Amino acid sequence: MTSLVTGFLRGTAAGAAGTTALNVTTQADMALRARPASGMPTATVSALAEQADVAIPGARRERQHRLEGLGGLAGTATGVAVGGLAGALRSAGVRLPAVIGAPLLGAAAMVASDLPTARLGLTDPRRWGSADWAADVVPHLAYGVATHATLAATFRADERERAEHPEGAPRSATAGSLLRAAALGAANGARSTFGSAALAWRARPGDRGAVGLLGSRVGRGGATLAALAEASGDKHPAVPPRTAAPGLAPRLALAAGGAGAAARRDGREGGPGALVAAAAAVGAAFGGQRLRAIAADRFGSDLPGAFAEDALAAGLAWWGAGRS
Template identity: 60%
Template structure:
């Protein structure tokens, strides 16, 4: 019981860190795009109050201020609460790598915030644009990865375990390359990891993806995607069903590459996910520019295929041990 309570407290602290990251990302988006702040949380609180027969006191202006505060507090409580649940799960023995646990926490946070909007008919996510989905998914993914990475770090200190080294700049560049490859072709990054991993590698993802059978299957999936990508029936990669797998696979591939080299997977996973989103957006623009220039997007698609393969190779290639410096043996003078 004590360990579960400790896990709850650690998770709540990690959730607070993740909530701070989510709030920061949201305000950065508001500042960059100069979009109006969202009042969705306030509408949820008002709808729940009306449905339960409760009244938010005050006149119109006072009530609006209270709803604003209650909406913000509800978001904070959701973030801290999900972190607490993650801490309890970890204390109970469920220990996922950040590259997997981070996106899962982000999806859980999205469900906790977007679900009430749909149920209460405040907003219909099915009608959101690709930009709306990206503006919602990226901060929640940042929340998930930050919460999970913080929880792992706190737990390692509390448990007296040796901390995993943070990723160096080279590892982050490889994470960005894998994420960019995945944003262009969703199976590119994970296929590259499967083809370059070994059973003895560190990290659950890399070791389980190793082997000839898995490598062959992922390679076939990648080839199939290259063909399907050229067909007009394939939905846009910026649609939820196209963007969400790219974000998750980008984070997974980048995190797996980092763990394989002995680094913590939290920040590389986040870099991979963000890079996947950026690459998906740029890829759509590249294809549109190619269609305007050549009358078809096929040249842009082929160029994107080659670029995705190159980025996947750069991101997944294994580091070679530095060669020992040559020494010159000089004969002893007599």
């Protein structure tokens, strides 16, 4: 089974190929219809910079040139990111035929590009004409076709080898292993370090990989101290909300990494469990914060909810780190 990291890197390469196809299609349309380049990427970057209170340096003309460059970079980053996500999903076992996968990838890239502009009030797709829709749909469809074809080509050798030698491949995820992954992810969503601590304490001497490192004396001690520190610091009012990017990103990473490591320890595919754990971490992060707010309204303090969350997260982490 291709790892999520490898799948993501392959996906970024495929996204770059798709972005090239999108740009070529757009430029060909400009040459054929003699239409000007779209100013929407520049306007989007400018609006986002104003919202973030970030000044773009330079005189008027220099600032405009910088905005044009940033707009192009933002479009490229969007195409590469969508491809990276598609690669990670494919490494997790999500494989769609070209007739479905290509249009779906094109639609995803189109939404990723058009949604910010619509939310900023720079455009209204409901008022687009047929020519406007064609100018947007056709290049993104080219993106989807190129990205899907590149992904399929980069994964073909691995998938052929797995089909020819099924005895060496990891076992497929089961309902039980996915439930444990969800529990581990939910624990990480509530307390980002509890999952690692549980894996460390449930490790055995023969375990290899990340679980084996966590099970060492140093790994177990470090994971335990980190969990205790987080359980204590979580109660401090100055701690930023877990649903903000700085709090949510490590929860997602640790949930996916922990569930993937547990699956590989058990000889199973790591991708499906990692995706389930990441989704569970997001749900637990938002749900736990909401429950803490309800407890604060009822008891005048969120400490009762926080201690209850500690106990629930510890129980989920211990069960989720168990062997399937």
